[in-house]
Amino acid sequence: MRQIFYLVQKEFRQIFRDFSMVRILFVVPLIQIFILGNAITTDVKNIKIVFQDQDKTPYSREFISRFVHSEYFKIIGFEENYNRLSSYLDSGKASLAIVIPRHFQRDIVLKDKPDIQLLVDGVDGNSAGVSLGYITDIVQKYQERLIESSPDLSLQVKNVRRVETEPRFWFNPNLESKLYIVPGIIALILLIITLFLTSMGIVREKEIGTLEQLMVTPIRSYQLVIGKIIPFSILGMLEIMISMGFVYLIFGIGVKGSLPLLLFESSLFIISTLGLGIFISTISDTQQQALFIAWFFMIFSILLSGFFIPIANMPPVIQHITRLNPLRYYIVILREIYLKGTSFKDLIPETLAMATFGLCLFFAAVMRFRKKLG
Amino acid sequence: MQTDKAVSVSKLSRHFGKFIAVDEISFEVDKGEIFGFLGANGAGKTTAIKMLCGLLKPTSGEATVAGFSINSDTSKIKKNIGYMSQKFSLYDDLTVKENIEFYGGIYGLSREKISDKTDQLISELNLDKMKNSLTRSLPLGWKQRLALSTSLLHDPSIIFLDEPTGGVDPISRRNFWRIIYEIASRGKTVFVTTHYMDEAEYCNRVSIMHKGKIIELGTPTGLKQKYNKTTMQDIFISIIGQN
Ligand SMILES: Nc1ncnc2c1ncn2[C@@H]1O[C@H](COP(=O)(O)OP(=O)(O)OP(=O)(O)O)[C@@H](O)[C@H]1O
Ligand SMILES: [Mg+2]
Numbered sequence: 360m361r362q363i364f365y366l367v368q369k370e371f372r373q374i375f376r377d378f379s380m381v382r383i384l385f386v387v388p389l390i391q392i393f394i395l396g397n398a399i400t401t402d403v404k405n406i407k408i409v410f411q412d413q414d415k416t417p418y419s420r421e422f423i424s425r426f427v428h429s430e431y432f433k434i435i436g437f438e439e440n441y442n443r444l445s446s447y448l449d450s451g452k453a454s455l456a457i458v459i460p461r462h463f464q465r466d467i468v469l470k471d472k473p474d475i476q477l478l479v480d481g482v483d484g485n486s487a488g489v490s491l492g493y494i495t496d497i498v499q500k501y502q503e504r505l506i507e508s509s510p511d512l513s514l515q516v517k518n519v520r521r522v523e524t525e526p527r528f529w530f531n532p533n534l535e536s537k538l539y540i541v542p543g544i545i546a547l548i549l550l551i552i553t554l555f556l557t558s559m560g561i562v563r564e565k566e567i568g569t570l571e572q573l574m575v576t577p578i579r580s581y582q583l584v585i586g587k588i589i590p591f592s593i594l595g596m597l598e599i600m601i602s603m604g605f606v607y608l609i610f611g612i613g614v615k616g617s618l619p620l621l622l623f624e625s626s627l628f629i630i631s632t633l634g635l636g637i638f639i640s641t642i643s644d645t646q647q648q649a650l651f652i653a654w655f656f657m658i659f660s661i662l663l664s665g666f667f668i669p670i671a672n673m674p675p676v677i678q679h680i681t682r683l684n685p686l687r688y689y690i691v692i693l694r695e696i697y698l699k700g701t702s703f704k705d706l707i708p709e710t711l712a713m714a715t716f717g718l719c720l721f722f723a724a725v726m727r728f729r730k731k732l733g
Numbered sequence: 734m735q736t737d738k739a740v741s742v743s744k745l746s747r748h749f750g751k752f753i754a755v756d757e758i759s760f761e762v763d764k765g766e767i768f769g770f771l772g773a774n775g776a777g778k779t780t781a782i783k784m785l786c787g788l789l790k791p792t793s794g795e796a797t798v799a800g801f802s803i804n805s806d807t808s809k810i811k812k813n814i815g816y817m818s819q820k821f822s823l824y825d826d827l828t829v830k831e832n833i834e835f836y837g838g839i840y841g842l843s844r845e846k847i848s849d850k851t852d853q854l855i856s857e858l859n860l861d862k863m864k865n866s867l868t869r870s871l872p873l874g875w876k877q878r879l880a881l882s883t884s885l886l887h888d889p890s891i892i893f894l895d896e897p898t899g900g901v902d903p904i905s906r907r908n909f910w911r912i913i914y915e916i917a918s919r920g921k922t923v924f925v926t927t928h929y930m931d932e933a934e935y936c937n938r939v940s941i942m943h944k945g946k947i948i949e950l951g952t953p954t955g956l957k958q959k960y961n962k963t964t965m966q967d968i969f970i971s972i973i974g975q976n
Contacts, residue, residue, distance in 0.1 A: 365838030369827065376826050568820035575786050575816040576839045577808060 362578050366586025370560075374590065384594065388548045388602040393609055395544050396537055405433045406490045409453040411444060412437060416464035422475075422501055423459075431493045444478060454480040455490055467505065537610055542693040543666045545602045546628070550660065550686060553595040553629055555653050557636025561587060562649040565640070570732075580729040588633050595629045596622065616700035624692045624706070627714045631685040634721030641727045660686045685720075688713035738797075739764045739891050739922035740785060745794035747780050754780040756945035757794065762924060762938075764890075767917050769936030770926040771965075773973065776942040778926040779819055782893050785924070786816045799890055815884035815892040819899065823880055825869035829860055832868055833883055840887035854882045874905030881912060892916065894925040898932065910935050930966040941969065943976050 466473035695701035787807030837847035
């Protein structure tokens with residue numbers, strides 16, 4: 360037991376010996392949260408739109424005015440020549456063109472089906488999808504108004520027609536992507552810090568020969584592992600709190616749910632990153648190798664976590680592979696606790712999956728570490 | 734196998750794939766002896782020492798260190814030996830005092846014992862002014878003496894030194910050997926490898942290793958008579974030349 364104390368004390372002395380470690384602990388999360396939180400955005404605002412109004416009637420003008428008042432759209436102009444519309448999209452001057460056909464008003468009044476034509480720049484499929492959603496919403500509202508104000512419909516019919524979809528995003532009311540992304544960033548920071556520190560920390564001792572020196576002392580390899588894990592877990596926890604502090608200061612986003620639960624889940628997650636770190640240390644002889652391999656694993660777990668690419672968009676085989684990725688579960692758990700205040704009871708499946716894979720990884724890594732030390 | 738010897742080795746081998754680094758070596762080291770392990774680069778000295786310290790599993794053969802088998806009792810061996818590796822292996826970014834405290838703690842010394850030992854070592858090594866400096870700032874010769882002292886913190890009966898004086902000036906080497914003599918005079922067994930033939934003269938007995946085999950073993954005086962040479966240097970050259 361006392362051996363572990365001396366190992367932990369030594370580790371902390373080394374970590375805080377020079378200022379660079381402190382800088383990594385504070386500056387890395389600050390920069391990542393600030394830049395990533397602002398840069399990665401799935402919000403679509405100020406969609407540039409060009410109109411062609413072939414009808415030029417009160418009805419068509421009323422329709423267009425609904426876009427004027429929406430913060431999502433920015434009308435850049437009106438184009439009379441249909442053939443020139445595509446040049447707006449090609450040059451990027453507009454990402455959306457709406458054509459209101461002749462007889463728009465007449466069709467509405469005569470209860471014919473009026474059509475409008477949309478030309479959407481589909482290069483950024485995500486934004487295109489989002490803008491279509493906004494348009495559908497506007498069209499629907501417009502339609503409701505028509506129905507309400509239509510004199511020859513009975514009240515009954517009006518009420519029946521009232522059935523409508525009104526999307527209401529409960530835990531992220533304005534679908535602000537920051538809210539969604541920031542917990543993910545915290546997870547990434549935790550992954551990076553603990554993974555890199557553990558693997559590099561062990562390999563460094565291998566490189567300078569102190570690991571060998573430790574192996575001729577009566578110390579047991581499990582003590583050595585614990586002596587490494589305790590300091591890095593504490594640093595990871597510290598890092599989580601620092602990151603949450605920055606998130607609150609920069610974006611004003613606080614934790615909705617239980618903080619102890621969040622820390623508990625985080626410690627389960629750290630088991631897997633420490634395990635991976637130990638594993639990496641057993642397959643690398645130099646710090647450069649460790650850095651390279653840790654980088655490789657980091658990219659994979661981020662890509663397969665659903666953070667950047669929605670898991671539902673992946674090929675089925677890859678989707679199954681993501682189930683082995685503790686980061687996938689941790690990001691979900693963190694978001695749930697952060698945004699919804701979800702209770703532990705509702706997080707049990709994710710927690711179990713994360714803990715199971717984390718512990719398997721950890722014990723496999725520790726076994727390998729012990730075998731390597733001989 | 735006899736257990737009154739400090740080290741007793743019988744047909745010990747280590748292969749790395751097809752390569753045979755240590756090839757069926759056998760020898761014994763008496764308690765309290767200074768035993769020199771000579772050989773050119775790549776002869777297999779470090780590999781042999783690592784097996785004796787329990788850092789490396791032998792491919793075949795047997796050896797006992799302090800009476801314990803290297804095949805089955807490495808944890809008992811570890812309590813009884815000190816080891817100073819070819820690489821400097823203290824923490825560069827800890828102070829002199831912190832290094833001593835750490836290794837003392839790892840060897841399970843009590844808190845008072847650690848602080849006593851620290852004071853004792855620091856005054857013995859004349860490191861009073863440097864005790865709170867980072868170990869990296871010490872001159873190499875002092876680092877090596879500090880490493881030697883920390884490997885003796887738990888009072889082992891046998892100490893393995895793998896090229897302890899590599900790369901330092903003659904005066905530091907002489908000082909280092911003074912300490913080795915002092916350690917041996919306390920009844921400890923010193924097992925030391927070196928490249929410097931003048932250092933071989935200081936040993937009670939030397940073995941000369943070549944391509945994984947021990948090709949000569951005896952006292953420096955005995956070997957000089959046998960080969961009719963005046964220095965270990967000449968003996969070494971003539972033996973290696975023959976092979
Ligand atoms: N882990 C290993 N894998 C493969 N070959 C090894 C390994 N360790 C040592 N060797 C080889 O075994 C041989 C003996 O190495 P060893 O380090 O024991 O020599 P040495 O006598 O200590 O040399 P030096 O004086 O340079 O320290 C060398 O040729 C070396 O390349
Ligand atoms: Mg060597």
